[in-house]
Amino acid sequence: MPGSDLTVRVGGDSAAGGIVTTGEVFARIAAYAGLEVYTTRTIPAEIKGGHVMFQARIAPEMVWSQGDNLDMLIAFDQESIDRYYPLIRKDGILIYNSNDSQPPAPDGIKQYPLPLNDLAKSINFQRGRNIITIGAMVKLFDLPFETATLVVEKQLGRKKEMLEQNLLALKTGFEYIEQNVTRTAPYHLSPRAGGKEEERLVLSGNQALAIGAIAAGCRFYAGYPITPASDIMEFLAGEFPKIGGTMIQAEDEIAAIAMALGASFTGLRSMTATSGPGLSLMTELIGHATMAELPVVIVDVQRAGPSTGMPTKVSQGDLRISVFGAHDDAPRIVVAPVSVEDNFYQIINAFNLAEKYQTPVIYLSDQDMSVRVQTIPPFDLNRVQLVQRQLWDPNGNGDGTFERFKDTESGISPMSLPGMKGGQYVAEGLEHLPSGEPDYTPEMHSANMVKRGKKIRNAAEVAEAWGMLERFGDLDAPVAICGWGSTIGPVREAVERAQAEGMPVAVLYTKMIYPLPRQEIWEFIDQRKAIIVPEMNYTGQFARMIQAEFWREVISVRKYGGIPFATHEIYDEIKKAYASIGKSSAKKTAPTRTVKPLKKTAPAKRKVARRE
């Protein structure tokens, strides 16, 4: 019998339709009933047809990963049973379509047959199998039927006739369980005390990012469709016209970033979003943005590569191309959020960094955190502050002649915008004089290399104040985890488990990947006996960057199959690290501090940006 923390997986053929809808709608019903949800999905590369899986973890408290155990499987077809039945925990549950599949011999897993095809036929609604299943699950888990009705109305209520059919399907599934299986619900999914009253957002990482971009003042977007970034474009296509913004679906990714740069040149906060293949295409113009010192935000929702790779699977393999992908030295800033919620805050940081330092900012999200729908605390809009780009003041001091690329102490040169009298200049891709006029002298090129470099190096100075360093665990522990991106979820749970067993761990996640906040990372890793760097790529791209920058050996833990870390995989590494440094090391060497309990709700309050 599953506990209150339930992981449920829905599997079926995507041609039959509604697999993801089943999972998503059920997860939302649970969320609206006051529970916390964390979803994962894989979709086939095929447009229609192919196996598809949706998984939701539902718990009374906030959870941070997809979970290690499968408590319940909803199998729409035989393939789902064949694939996932062995993964169900010993006392778990199987709900299967008894019209379409045969269950394995009974072995302790509770089996519930659901004659889905017959039920669908009985209400003359062949495509209603998914909603019937949801109705059955609502009954099995004792969720309020009214909440289920509300969510179905909200999610599937666009067409009136369809809504009536869907509500009928919901009732059919609910009543089938009640009349044929059990009158009283065998399992209870109930929120913690007061859970229902707490405000929650239910959204995906891409949605959080798109809303964050709007909050950051972004009003120009150009992009080319690509999995798993397209829904950013689709979201902005719906919202931008309402607020005076411009969303262009470009003819390719090169055109997309070119349009964004053109718009930024006129003063608009501009963005494009893509995945690995698109980022590869954009590389030349990212170098141009460095040369012409133009702000732009380039979102890369990382997927497994190289080449077309696995478009629907996760990876963190684009770190190197983001930091170094250019001909010659083309410094830029690289930012990486860690979660669905963090996408909102870090995309605002990305825009502020681009504008402040007049530079391209590459933003590394990933497939896992971008498509997953989750319950998260409401965003704190009071923390949103916008840093404006430094503009040339035609009426300010000086002799009236404007030099767009004039070097300054910070390397940041005030910029003019088309329309400003006296500010005329060329956004030049050739090496240039402070005026912008092309110039190939060794002196000028050397000076500009230094100017463009110092500007970016200086950017690390804002990382701490802008909430781009997240620390938790026991900060005096001999074992540390230093990471980036969405691995933070399983790390959080693994550390919680390890600490409960007397193995303290210090954790630092940096959201500024380039430049690395040197001072802060050095202070964190110095004196540790073991530093674990988990990441989802084959060569340990971040681990090698840490080693190169700080000359410290680290334990590079890599997963590169296209799926996220499981909590136990991180936990095992912590255990191994303790074994390698000797048991006595668990006692702290540094001044003793009590082990801080991990916050189960919202991460510590962060500032997004400080007004300059």
Place this chain on the structure above:
Amino acid sequence: MIATIDPRIMTFEPVTLSPNDYKSGVHPIWCPGCGDFGVLSSFYKAVSELHIPTERLVVASGIGCSGRFPAFVHAYGFHGTHGRVLPLATGIKMANPELVVVAVGGDGDAFSIGMGHLPHAIRRNVNITYIVMDNEIYGLTKGQASPTSPVGMERKASPYGTVEAPLNPLLIALASGASWVGRGFSSKPKELVELIKQAMTHKGFSFLQVYSPCVTFYDTYDHFKNVTKPLPADHNPRDRASAMKYAMDEETLYLGLYYQEERMTYDEGFAAKREKAHVENYGVPQILSRFTR
């Protein structure tokens, strides 16, 4: 003449400046005798006669000899990467439709590396002017065949002669649905000034091919003087079939306005979209309410 400007592009106060006032003071690096000088001086004259304020004018370019163009104009400029001038100019115009945006480039920029962008700028009908200085050769890289070079061209990269057929830029523009298509010649400055003015005052995407010979690697001055002549007086620029017929002529290369039509521009389309979608007092809190349980 101020009166000749379409009031719909008159979002600025007209100014009176001489052609010289549009010179940036940066000396062109082109070879003496380059056709691009003729295009540049015609451009100075055209923008002067259109009374365009220098701060409202944006000249964008890609890479090639012609890519240096913006540096020589006293205006805002964007010297981008090879082949990308059209999406750059599209971004500029869509972000601020009050700017007068001119994209310039050569035949390599337009029809080779940047070819993928041309039909899309055309179908969007972005309200910009695209001047392609066509010399039928790669000049900056010292003389390789281009997409408009004739078959059999012998150069270092084609020692036995090219075997690729040249593209017909006007037919591409017409077939893609360009709302303004014209052709000029750098040695006919009077006509070229008029064509640039007409192109810039056209509401929508205007495509102007200009023969601009390369004196160093492919001197075609005499050739073009011999084979070009004005479009016949009976050609109706509203008649696309007639425009295509003259564009297909390979013996005589006609100069002038081939085709013009009026249709919704890209920024007008977006303005309409915004009007349709507009919601009062709408922002992040309203968006978030949709996702709040």
